[in-house]
Amino acid sequence: QDAWFPYEAEQVTPPFSTDGETSAVTYEALESASEKWNICVSFPHMKDAYWLGVDYGVVEEAKRLGVALNVVEAGGYTELANQISQMEDCVASGADAVIVGAISYDGLNSVIGEIAGQGIPVIDVINGVSSDQIAAKALVSFYTMGNETGQYLVDKHSGDSEPVQVGWFPGPAGAGWVEAAHQGFMDAVEGSSIEVLEPRYGDTGKETQLSLVEDVLQANPEVDYLAGTAVTAEAAQGLLRSQGLTEDIGILAFYMTPGVYDGIERGFIEAAPADSMVIQGRMAVDQAVRILEDKDYIQHVGPKIFVVSEDNVGDVNRDDILPPRSFRPVFSVE
Amino acid sequence: MTEHVLEATGLTKLYPGVRALDDVDFALRPGEVHVLFGENGAGKSTLISMLAGANRPTSGTIRLNGREVSFADVGAAQEAGIFTVFQEFSLIPTLSVAENIFLGREPRRGPFVDHRAMKRMTREIFQQLDFPIDPGAMVATLSRAAQQMVEIAKAHHGELSVLILDEPTASLTDREVDHLFEQIAELKSKGVGVIYISHRIQEFARIADRVTVLRDGALIGTLEMADADDDTLVEMMTGREVTEIYPRIQRTDPKTVVSVDGLSTPGVEPANFEIMKGEVLGIAGLVGCGKSRLVRALMGVVPRSGGTIRHRGEDVSGLPVRDMIARGFYYLSPDRKAEGLDLARTSHDNLATNVIEGRGRSFVRWSSVRAETDAISDRVELDPGYRKRLVSQVSGGNQQKVLFGKCFAQPSEIFILDEPTVGVDVGTRAALYRMIRDLAENGNAVIVVSSDLPEVLNLSHRLLVMAQGRIVDELEKDEISEDRVLRKFFEDREQAS
Amino acid sequence: MTRTTTNQASGGLQDFARRTFIRLGVLPVFLIVAVVVFSLLSSKFLTGQNLINVARQSVYLVLVALGQMLALISGGFDLSVGTAIAVTSVVSALTMVWASGVFPEMLWFAITIGILAGFGAALLIGIVNGIGVSYFQVSPFIMTLGVSSVGGGLALFMTGGVPVSGLPFDFGNVFGFGRLFGVPVPVLVAIVCIVLMWIFMSRTRLGTQIYAVGGNIRAAELSAINTRRTLMIAYALCALLASLTGVLLTARVESGEANLGGSIALESIAACVIAGVSLRGGIGRVENVVLGAFFIVLVQNGMNLAQVSSYMQMVLLGSLLILAVIFDQVRYRMMMQAR
């Protein structure tokens, strides 16, 4: 089995700070665990390819290290109470460590505190939480993802005198990751020639995003870019193709899924930052085992973000950023 | 054997806790009108429900033209030529009259329903029945009597050999009854066997050939109508003698408590009358003459379009129902299903709601509420076995008793009873009339609104006659006679036409 | 009577408006108001292209609402329409991908059996609902909610949440984006369905029987109607209409998704209720339901075009739904008075 590491990563110092320094590190994972730990992973949901990728990461890493893993999912971003219950259930069922992809930035702090208080380390993956009781973080912030996406546009059009119009579809209103990405995107384009239309919030169901895109195209036919969730990008590519607008309007996603990756390969989607959710998942499991075994670990780390576009899509190792096509969700590793 | 079109032997039906029908034999000859007679809850509806395919017997056999049959559902019975007018209407309230009448056998043109033909045929049926009705009207908007007529019209059907009518006239006046009887006579002449359930002896005496009497689910006997007089029938039915149905009611010191001045509402023209305590005021009229609407407007159940109502000198017009009730008015609705009872609860619970309201205390002491509902049930002669039963599972007449019992749950002095005895057997009716007597003699005002003419004629001290939405006559006790009242009904009809 | 007539004579224009309102109902009035308002707010609203847009977007809700109407009229609910859509999408996509792999030369054959497989899966859902409601007398709420949960789990199971991609291009090109005589194919499909449903509900025995069962199931039984069969048919047709929506949506998004149809169950019930369908059963008209669903989509489109913020859209849409029903009550009372 090929090891995924060493991997180009970024460490944040001081750890857990929102505006800390990032520095490049090379991430090395353990060869194997010394004991068959029980690790419990809590996800917001497992209904799309993104979380499937994280699932792939944690599952593969657990298998590689030889630890037991159990995955629970709350069923959606409105199910905060359910996620809390599930984390409690994790502990009740004897987890040695808990990895959480949080539904809410602040709302899990108390459970995390409780769990950490029992000596069970909690690792924050993908979404981020504000708790200071967290043992480690393996993530890149969605703020950064949104920011990178905006930055891509700003860089591309730095010389333009004409304003560039962007339709912006951040995702379901009120979800933590959505608001973070929104903030990052807006911060990046501020003061540039990029003009962002009124943000169109909406569920990440494809039909919802599709009609949002249709309406924006209708209201602003002169729009230059459509940027938003991966679902938006996937939905928009077919629409633009059918209307023959592929050449005129660029599509950007602020995170990566298999569909977006294919779209970039086929030239329908222009670019998307890769946060390598598979690696984030792997890092979180590795961190958990290191903590349990009292080994050294990097407290706050994440894979290096890079923007995947038509130009570099050929050079990227797909398996690092996306699950293999044949992967089906796995909820427990014995 | 085949002299009978329909023959049932050893029919038994068990409901949880009740033997609704116990080893009953019954036979129907072609071309005869066979009346089923018995107290409320005797098992009449249960018996015909099995003949009609609506219910399956626990044991026993049914033969149609000598062949043993077992109907899976009403449709199967209809295919065999048995049609039934049920006591609990089989009408769909949200469909139109025409759609109801032709439900499941709509005339078609090609694959599609021919609505125009359906309406035309409906109109024809009602012309025969001499009952004006709009074929397109939604059934829910019709009065109970009109619904009854629609139900009867449903049985108008080409291929039938047995017609079953379960209390078809409970909400009707003589005029409609006459038309119905003409229809029955015609069917008879065609050899159709008719099973007819009714509590009105005088009425069915006119058409019946034989009578079968049931009591407590058991067969008491079958006799030729010619051999049966009222007293024998009632005695067979109740097991005791019922000497007088209508009690003598003393009129004690009548004093006006309510004066109604120019009260009107859509369907009722301005009406003036007085309500006095210590007497029974009757309101008579044909179906649809507006007698119900008049008292409903008085109670505030339907909006009033004009006029004033004074209660003990105070203007109470326009008050909502609950304020009227608080002032001592009580209204007994003619439609126990739609606005009288909560069918999904027990008789006790239904009465308890009113008892608790009547007491007005925030907390409920169930032991004493129970005691009171028991007392009320005793008063209306509701069998103890029925009291903890869901209202939907007691027979129609017993439901009416529960409804009547509600009168006594809240303190009142003006009792407006709209069709108080629909579907109640003779024995119980006598008891209810005695209660009306007691109410009046104890100084309360009682208004009896009824389509049952003998009832209002016999009970009233004063009688208002209504026709076409107007009060056309007001009679004192000694002036009241059937002739005069009927003349008033028809005088007005002629004027109108 | 005479008084009313004189009343009506006076008033002129106002009275005309009043009578139109009473005759046509609230929805046409609301629709007209909405069109006027949105045309003022956005110059793009009343363009031919946008109207086609709205027509196409409304197809999905209209179809599902028509199915939902059947369930509601029969006296029940169908909370599983969203799941029927998702299951159809996943099953038809998986079948299509598989079949186009096996018979790469016969793409239309693959597309056809894919669609049929989707219909079949949804039909199964409908039949299970129907059996539960009619034979086991399970409350339609729990029955369809339970089936929805089961079906959703299975759909996710089949795909693992990953969209099924690689559908034949023709499928999307025809059913998703195709046009016939300049009219989008989904719109044509919807029109055909509307007409068929209208005939079904108002011109066939079965339609009347569905009304009857919902109006009073006991009375329907006593009127010799096979109530079980009728309920089965209502739920099966409802699932099939949802399934058709699933096929059209799959073509539109060009992938099989277990996530389709998330909130459509409530939305379709809302469309029916503002169109005057009674939740107690027995009442409802095809043409109004179409208007109800269209109204909801039109308002959403208009608000998007007028750049109303997403939060505000929730507030406005909620208020409009309530208002529509309040006005309907007012109309009902006016109708009662006018008689």
Place this chain on the structure above:
Amino acid sequence: MTRTTTNQASGGLQDFARRTFIRLGVLPVFLIVAVVVFSLLSSKFLTGQNLINVARQSVYLVLVALGQMLALISGGFDLSVGTAIAVTSVVSALTMVWASGVFPEMLWFAITIGILAGFGAALLIGIVNGIGVSYFQVSPFIMTLGVSSVGGGLALFMTGGVPVSGLPFDFGNVFGFGRLFGVPVPVLVAIVCIVLMWIFMSRTRLGTQIYAVGGNIRAAELSAINTRRTLMIAYALCALLASLTGVLLTARVESGEANLGGSIALESIAACVIAGVSLRGGIGRVENVVLGAFFIVLVQNGMNLAQVSSYMQMVLLGSLLILAVIFDQVRYRMMMQAR
């Protein structure tokens, strides 16, 4: 009669089980079966810690289901309970943060007015629902769905979608994870509410009025019941119970969240329906509703502990809901035969 009795005498143990089933109903039986199964599947299930876990987790659904029961018994629905929770959370958190800024010395004062503000906001929701349903006769479905959309939009508006943090620690410490005599505070709160609700529904005039209104609203009117007031009270109490849940959840998550309570409306209706509450109104018992909600949470907990995959959980939970109602029908028939 006699025949039935002899039938019952034979059978022994089987007959005993049968009679217990008939008397207690389905839910206790299902609960016992669930406990046995999960204990076998996971050794951790029957531990003190996990039972406290389940108790605490079920608090929220139990409270909301009690409120929902009121709406259902009164003959309606409340789809806005989730929004009431979200609005409570946001309003109470914002108020608390503001008040603890203004009066930094009086944290408990800040907490109190925060909670009161939350109650007030939810009460407003309840009253609006009540007014719509009783005075304007809007269908409860649309009324509460519309209010839910409006309230959800406003809650997002107030927070901009970002959780409100910085609540006083004591708030979370007491209402979120505090314990009294070893019992979590939320559990105590729930017990108090259950007892009060039981008294309310079975021992007060208002309780009987709610039953009467739901059973037959016109009959209730003719029994001098103020039906409008009764409906208002039902919806207001429902919103208040949801609001209390919102406060407890806010304390638990220590932040004001506009996203709380997403799917609780349907879940609470489901809890009521499997507990035998009729969607047509007039029927339902407090103790059964508590069991119903508890059952749903217990099964979820048990499946998590038994490491059932989450797709499978959807399938199982859906099937269980349906089964519970089917068994209830079976029981009803047995009851009919046995008497």
